[in-house]
Amino acid sequence: MTVHAGSCHCGAVSFTYRTDAPLAVRECQCSFCRKHGSRNVSDPHGSIEIVARASLTRYRFGLGITDFLICRTCGSYVAAAMGLGEECRSTLNLNCFDDPHVELEPEPVVYDAEDAGDRIERRRQRWTPTRVTEPELGGGTDA
Numbered sequence: 001m002t003v004h005a006g007s008c009h010c011g012a013v014s015f016t017y018r019t020d021a022p023l024a025v026r027e028c029q030c031s032f033c034r035k036h037g038s039r040n041v042s043d044p045h046g047s048i049e050i051v052a053r054a055s056l057t058r059y060r061f062g063l064g065i066t067d068f069l070i071c072r073t074c075g076s077y078v079a080a081a082m083g084l085g086e087e088c089r090s091t092l093n094l095n096c097f098d099d100p101h102v103e104l105e106p107e108p109v110v111y112d113a114e115d116a117g118d119r120i121e122r123r124r125q126r127w128t129p130t131r132v133t134e135p136e137l138g139g140g141t142d143a
């Protein structure tokens with residue numbers, strides 16, 4: 001397993017990403033991702049641990065089924081997450097990695113035609129099992 005580490009700009013939100021897969025970078029063309037210039041990676045066989053020492057903003061739009069996790073202190077978009085507890089899956093913004101791998105060419109992807117069912121199914125197959133810890137929720141609480 002390769003362990004990738006990263007954080008938001010101010011460091012209040014950090015994460016580790018464990019994966020055996022090469023980083024396959026996607027550049028989602030939705031309006032949110034375009035405005036952030038985000039580049040995303042995920043691995044359904046890997047794992048993600050996100051630790052927020054300050055509270056996260058969970059931004060939603062469109063179908064309203066995704067929490068875009070944004071550091072409330074510095075505004076960095078760290079990850080997009082869906083589902084609760086054991087079902088939580090997310091995709092990380094590669095730009096927040098300690099090594100953002102700027103040499104990797106992203107593949108543009110468009111998901112506009114999906115309905116909510118399509119989207120949930122795709123993410124179950126492609127996003128990474130994730131645990132989110134926020135101190136104000138008592139620690140160890142999944143998103």
Ligand SMILES: [Zn+2]
Binds near residue numbers: 008009013072073075
């Ligand atoms: Zn921050």
